[in-house]
Amino acid sequence: MANTFRSFSKASIGTSPTTAYQLELDGNSSKTAIVIGIALSNRAATPINVDVQIDRPVTGDTEAPTEDVYLARGIPIPSGSTLEIMAGQKQIMQIFDTGSGTFVGDKIVATSDTASSLDVIVNSLEITS
Numbered sequence: 001m002a003n004t005f006r007s008f009s010k011a012s013i014g015t016s017p018t019t020a021y022q023l024e025l026d027g028n029s030s031k032t033a034i035v036i037g038i039a040l041s042n043r044a045a046t047p048i049n050v051d052v053q054i055d056r057p058v059t060g061d062t063e064a065p066t067e068d069v070y071l072a073r074g075i076p077i078p079s080g081s082t083l084e085i086m087a088g089q090k091q092i093m094q095i096f097d098t099g100s101g102t103f104v105g106d107k108i109v110a111t112s113d114t115a116s117s118l119d120v121i122v123n124s125l126e127i128t129s
Contacts, residue, residue, distance in 0.1 A: 001129045006033075008122045012043070014115040017053075021122040023093045023105030030129050031105075035091040037123040038108065039084050042077040044117035049074050051111045052085060052120075057096055057104035071108075077118075093124070 010020045023033050042048050052072045072085050093106040112118040 001127060004126045004128070006124050006126055008124070010110070010120045012116040013110050013112055013118040013120060015112065017109045017111045019055075019107050020052075020110045020120040021093075021108040021124065023095055023107075023126075025095060025103050025105075026128075031095055031126060033093040033124045033126045035086060035093060035108070035122060035124045037084065037121075038071070038086045039082055039121040040072075040075075040077060040110070041082040041119040041121075042079055042117060043119055044114050045079055046114070047076055047078050048117045049076050049113045050083075050118055051075075053109045054091065054093075055107040055109045057106070 008021045010018060023031060025031055038052065040050055040052070050072065051070060051074065053068055053070050055068050071091070075083065075085070077083050095103050095105040108122055110118060110120050
């Protein structure tokens with residue numbers, strides 16, 4: 001079993017929901033991730049409001065969670081500021097079998113109320129076997 005710290009970034013997120021992080025198998029037989037930090041940075045000249053969600057895939061497996069949930073909703077970030085929303089918390093991300101040999105993973109999706117205004121950094125510990 002290998003443990004790897006990873007950092008993912010997505011720049012200039014706007015008003016369309018945008019994937020900032022998605023767990024993928026990458027040739028491994030199984031993988032789980034623990035999100036240990038999410039930083040949100042306002043690159044606009046005005047304050048913005050941000051939503052961050054976990055997008056869970058619909059798999060047909062009744063034991064797999066499929067409801068999308070907000071980690072943060074409508075949080076204001078002043079111009080030129082950065083906000084850490086996972087301080088002291090952990091979020092487990094999983095990969096699920098769709099039943100047809102296809103595997104899909106949880107995603108972290110971010111949206112801003114202003115075009116091209118949000119940068120996101122997601123730090124995780126990925127556990128593979």
